Amino acid sequence: MKTVSEVRSHGGTQGVYTHRSAETGTEMTFSVFVPDHGDGEKLPVVWYLSGLTCTHANVTEKGEFREACADFGLIFVAPDTSPRGEGVPDDAEGAYDFGLGAGFYVDATQAPFDKNYRMRSYLEEELPALIGDHFPADISRQSIMGHSMGGHGALTMGLRNPERFKAISAFSPIVSPLNCPWGHKALGSYIGNDQSAWREYDACALIEDGARVPDILVDQGTADNFLEGQLKPELLQAACAKVGQSLTLRMQEGYDHSYYFISSFMPDQLAWHAERLAQ
Amino acid sequence: MKTVSEVRSHGGTQGVYTHRSAETGTEMTFSVFVPDHGDGEKLPVVWYLSGLTCTHANVTEKGEFREACADFGLIFVAPDTSPRGEGVPDDAEGAYDFGLGAGFYVDATQAPFDKNYRMRSYLEEELPALIGDHFPADISRQSIMGHSMGGHGALTMGLRNPERFKAISAFSPIVSPLNCPWGHKALGSYIGNDQSAWREYDACALIEDGARVPDILVDQGTADNFLEGQLKPELLQAACAKVGQSLTLRMQEGYDHSYYFISSFMPDQLAWHAERLAQ
Numbered sequence: 264m265k266t267v268s269e270v271r272s273h274g275g276t277q278g279v280y281t282h283r284s285a286e287t288g289t290e291m292t293f294s295v296f297v298p299d300h301g302d303g304e305k306l307p308v309v310w311y312l313s314g315l316t317c318t319h320a321n322v323t324e325k326g327e328f329r330e331a332c333a334d335f336g337l338i339f340v341a342p343d344t345s346p347r348g349e350g351v352p353d354d355a356e357g358a359y360d361f362g363l364g365a366g367f368y369v370d371a372t373q374a375p376f377d378k379n380y381r382m383r384s385y386l387e388e389e390l391p392a393l394i395g396d397h398f399p400a401d402i403s404r405q406s407i408m409g410h411s412m413g414g415h416g417a418l419t420m421g422l423r424n425p426e427r428f429k430a431i432s433a434f435s436p437i438v439s440p441l442n443c444p445w446g447h448k449a450l451g452s453y454i455g456n457d458q459s460a461w462r463e464y465d466a467c468a469l470i471e472d473g474a475r476v477p478d479i480l481v482d483q484g485t486a487d488n489f490l491e492g493q494l495k496p497e498l499l500q501a502a503c504a505k506v507g508q509s510l511t512l513r514m515q516e517g518y519d520h521s522y523y524f525i526s527s528f529m530p531d532q533l534a535w536h537a538e539r540l541a542q
Numbered sequence: 543m544k545t546v547s548e549v550r551s552h553g554g555t556q557g558v559y560t561h562r563s564a565e566t567g568t569e570m571t572f573s574v575f576v577p578d579h580g581d582g583e584k585l586p587v588v589w590y591l592s593g594l595t596c597t598h599a600n601v602t603e604k605g606e607f608r609e610a611c612a613d614f615g616l617i618f619v620a621p622d623t624s625p626r627g628e629g630v631p632d633d634a635e636g637a638y639d640f641g642l643g644a645g646f647y648v649d650a651t652q653a654p655f656d657k658n659y660r661m662r663s664y665l666e667e668e669l670p671a672l673i674g675d676h677f678p679a680d681i682s683r684q685s686i687m688g689h690s691m692g693g694h695g696a697l698t699m700g701l702r703n704p705e706r707f708k709a710i711s712a713f714s715p716i717v718s719p720l721n722c723p724w725g726h727k728a729l730g731s732y733i734g735n736d737q738s739a740w741r742e743y744d745a746c747a748l749i750e751d752g753a754r755v756p757d758i759l760v761d762q763g764t765a766d767n768f769l770e771g772q773l774k775p776e777l778l779q780a781a782c783a784k785v786g787q788s789l790t791l792r793m794q795e796g797y798d799h800s801y802y803f804i805s806s807f808m809p810d811q812l813a814w815h816a817e818r819l820a821q
Contacts, residue, residue, distance in 0.1 A: 271765065272802035324801075327606050330809070486550065522603075523551035530609070 264397055267292070273329035274299050279319065282393060286385040287346035288378060293390065294319040295398055296329055296339040307404035307429075307540040308338045308394060309533065310386070312413030312420075315445070316364045318343050322410075327526035328533060335537035338400055342390060344412065346379040360445050361452060367440070368416030369464050371453035380453055386420065406430035406536045410525055411489070412437055412445070414481070418466035418499075422474040430539035432480035432532045434525045435487050438499035439467040445493050467502040478509040480535050482528045484518030543676055546571070552608035553578050558598065561672060565664040566625035567657060572669065573598040574677055575608055575618040586683035586708075586819040587617045587673065588812065589665070591699075593690030594724075595643045597622050601689075606805035607812060614816035617679055621669060623691065625658040639724050640731060646719070647695030648743050650732040659732055665699065685709035685815045689804055690768070691716055691724070693760070697745035697778075701753040709818035711759035711811045713804045714766050717778035718746040724772050746781040757788040759814050761807045763797030 267279040275298035284291040300306055309332070311322055319341040322328070332339045345351075345366030352375045353362035371380035395402045407428045409417035414436020421431030440446020441461055450461045462468035483496045490496075496512055503510040518524040546558040554577035563570040579585055588611070590601055598620040601607070611618045624630075624645030631654045632641035641655075650659035674681045686707045688696035693715020700710030719725020720740055729740045741747035762775045769775075775791055782789040797803040 270798055270800060270802045271763075271796040271806075273806045277802055324604055327609070327805075329805075330606070484550075517550040519549055521549060523549045523556055526606075526608075527550075527552045 264393060272296070274333040275329065277323065277329065279323070284346070284385055284389060286381040286389045289346040289348045289351060291343055291346070291385070291390075292319055293340060293342045294323040295341075295394070296332055297398060298333040298336055298338070300336065300399060305399050305401035306336050306338045307406070308340060308400045308402065309536055309540075310405065310407040310417070311339060311341045312368060312386070312407070312409030312416035313341065313344050314409075314411030314413050315344070316359050317413075318364070321522065322525070325522035325526060326529055328529050331530040331533040335533060337533065337537060337540070338398060340390075340394055342386060345382065351379045352376055361449055365412065365449060367412060367449045367453060367464070368420060369450065369453050372460070373453060373455050376453050382416075383420070386416075387424065404429060404540045406540055408432045408434070408532055408536065409436065410434040411494075411520065415440065415464075415466065418479065419464055419469060421479075422466060422469040422476060423463065425474070425476045428476075429542065430480075430536040431476055432535060433482075434528065434532075435483050435489070435494055435520055436466070436481060436496075436499075437494060438496055439465050441465045441468060442495060442498055443493045467498050470502045470506060470508050475506075475508060477539075478511065479503070480511045480513075480532060482513050482515055482532065484515045484520065484524045486517050487520040487524075489520055543672060551575070553612040554608065556602065556608065558602070563625070563664055563668060565660040565668045568625040568627045568630060570622055570625070570664070570669075571598055572619060572621045573602040574620075574673070575611055576677060577612040577615055577617070579615065579678060584678050584680035585615050585617045586685070587619060587679045587681065588815055588819075589684065589686040589696070590618060590620045591647060591665070591686070591688030591692030591695035592620065592623050593688070593692050594623070595638050596692075597643070600801065601804070604801035604805060605808055607808050610809040610812040614812060616812065616816060616819070617673075617677060619669075619673055621665060624661065630658045631655055640728055644691065644728060646691060646728040646732060646743070647699060648729065648732050651739070652732060652734050655732050661695075662699070665695070666703065683708060683819045685819055687711045687713070687811055687815065688715065689713040690773075690799065694719065694743075694745065697758065698743055698748060700758075701745060701748040701755060702742065704753070704755045707755075708821065709759075709815040710755055711814060712761075713807065713811075714762050714768070714773055714799055715745070715760060715775075715778075716773060717775055718744050720744045720747060721774060721777055722772045746777050749781045749785060749787050754785075754787060756818075757790065758782070759811060760789065760791045761794055761811065762791065763794045763799065763803045765796050766799040766803075768799055
């Protein structure tokens with residue numbers, strides 16, 4: 264692991280790091296905020312998965328998470344959204360919603376994407392081990408949140424790994440790739456045409472198939488351009504209601520899809536995580 | 543005035559606007575955050591002047607001021623740092639510390655800069671009138687803060703206009719252009735070689751020449767690359783001590799010159815402003 268930068272902020276250290284990933288076969292970049300803490304003290308870890316087109320940098324610069332993380336004593340990890348670099352296959356037309364910046368947090372099974380696009384294993388196995396080795400992280404206390412495509416990532420990874428994550432939340436998540444154009448494009452090419460194989464990457468399908476967690480928190484802006492065509496929180500609401508899965512869905516009047524929205528509710532979501540991580 | 547964008551954030555509206563400035567002879571861009579407020583209610587105004595190379599966008603995206611402004615009911619105005627556009631003269635070598643992005647908040651007297659580089663009059667006369675006309679601003683309650691070159695702008699504008707500003711603070715300000723390379727380069731070219739004419743643009747000289755305000759707050763990181771060569775807060779400390787001008791200078795251990803530093807202490811500085819604006 265190499266340190267790209269470390270800077271003092273909000274009573275802690277905001278770092279950016281790179282490492283060679285065995286899963287993706289590429290150099291991966293991520294950021295970690297570590298609040299000041301006692302010698303030998305280990306802190307709980309909040310994972311933040313970013314949306315389409317983002318790198319670690321967007322939330323690191325605009326997410327306004329550090330003050331709350333310092334207050335609550337939370338490590339905040341922001342990975343990249345896809346493998347990158349020479350030889351990594353991208354969308355044929357360079358579109359924003361597939362390929363680079365759009366890994367959808369899956370292990371691709373279809374050539375030519377199956378070699379590098381292994382974001383699921385990267386985030387479920389490889390990066391947590393690295394974080395546990397290099398940071399004062401209490402890996403028995405982890406939680407996960409994300410935005411848009413990263414909200415999809417947080418929900419699905421959280422639902423698949425209830426023993427790992429004590430809290431799951433999302434900002435304007437894609438709740439069902441099976442039921443939106445972004446999902447069809449991405450999973451069709453990463454996973455193939457057999458939609459039964461998509462179900463482990465679809466929060467609604469996972470719940471329908473029996474996945475359960477103590478509760479889920481979602482903030483969704485009502486002025487979000489992608490609300491009706493892509494995000495469809497009502498599908499998650501229906502899936503949860505049908506089986507009694509606890510869900511707090513907060514429709515935030517007038518908010519859009521941007522970091523102006525995310526940063527507005529970040530401290531509140533982190534308070535919700537901190538409460539569950541303390542248990 | 544034209545609206546470039548308005549977006550909901552932190553219980554208020556973050557807008558970006560442009561207008562044709564009579565002072566600079568150019569189209570000027572600025573941002574304004576207006577917290578939700580009652581019908582007909584007018585809110586105090588905090589001016590934030592940015593540093594070298596910045597536009598309104600840096601603090602708007604990375605300043606983390608909105609939560610505190612919403613809590614305290616403060617309008618936050620972030621102007622640009624220089625005129626821009628075709629025909630506006632720039633540094634001969636395109637350096638970052640003069641010309642575009644580096645107006646130093648002066649009214650230039652030297653050709654070819656005297657035509658457009660009128661940031662003092664723009665900020666002392668023209669933009670406040672526009673803000674008063676177009677926003678729910680209580681212009682009897684204003685305060686000013688800034689970073690680096692903008693800290694210089696905030697200190698000097700505040701010291702020259704004690705009746706206008708109820709609070710003055712700065713992050714890592716240039717406290718004496720008479721005593722640093724940035725100042726010599728900029729004021730030499732904008733104002734000319736007669737250094738007596740620089741004194742109204744030098745916080746230490748203004749205090750030496752009799753300017754007084756109730757108090758001044760400065761946060762300065764100890765790991766700031768520009769601390770010894772350019773910023774020299776000890777000069778401000780000495781100038782204030784000599785005449786009994788109240789100054790709170792907080793050396794912040796390990797912090798640098800970036801928005802990771804500014805955002806760390808922004809809520810605290812805004813609380814200090816809010817207290818004085820309430821009086």
